[in-house]
Amino acid sequence: MVTVARDATPHPEDRAVDPTAPGPDATHDDVAIRVRGLVTRFGEQTVHDGVDLDVRRGEIIGVVGGSGSGKSVLMRAILGLRAPQGGSIDVLGVDALSGDPEDRRHIERNTGVLFQDGALFSSLTVGENVEVPLKEHHPGLRDSLRYELALLKVKLAGLPADALDKLPSQLSGGMRKRAGLARALALDPPLLFLDEPTAGLDPIGAAAFDRLIRTLQEALGLTVFLITHDLDTLYAICDRIAVLADKKLVAVAPVAEIERIDHPWIQDYFHGPRGRAARDAKADAPGAD
């Protein structure tokens, strides 16, 4: 199996026809997250009934689905925050459901998460928030080095240096998202989870955040699991889209292929007025074919 080297990574849409892209039987080396037969229930309610997913190393995968289709629950299961009723989940070669503290720690050290609301500690400054995972996973770091690392992450997330000493309440919504992103990147994780990163941002702020995610993904070689309702994000930066519907992943493919799938939710979502607008915006973007 040939793996696409990061430097040779083609434009996201080119990958749809890239014969060297790993296929459905990709090896563990190609796959950052492997989910098989995932079953999730809350009482009588079944949310997932046999979800299968491979997230390839170095891709941005956009996870979409109607409200309540189980996107966040899927993310929480992959992160080991909620045990499912059935199935297996492998994250970076580790069994995410084993319950072994060493496995847990391995996954925690190698994943960064931006929750929908940013989930920053409101009583800590941005810098202190970014330092939290550093303190936990690298307790031996000198204070000055930890401070420098936090500053670096804050800048990486596109915030000015003076944001470091501000409380989350002193920042705009967009800046808070960036602060959450800085914290998610604190440990230099190869895997980044983003839950609706552009929700609540104005269109210009959302587009800028999309660009930031793509730039960081390319520069750092990240694998990104991105939950979104934002069609612009799907068209602008996602390599593949995974569609949750009918308690399963009904399709995983580049957006150009997803659009053509004859499924009622997919057709409504991608061919409604907002879908058309996002597609047109992508077609008009510089560098579009």
Ligand SMILES: Nc1ncnc2c1ncn2[C@@H]1O[C@H](COP(=O)(O)OP(=O)(O)OP(=O)(O)O)[C@@H](O)[C@H]1O
């Ligand atoms: N802790 C919980 N207890 C009971 N039910 C839950 C719990 N967490 C999630 N659910 C239910 O699981 C279903 C899927 O929830 P989830 O948050 O994953 O949806 P989602 O696809 O992320 O939705 P949205 O797009 O609206 O954020 C919903 O019906 C929700 O009510």
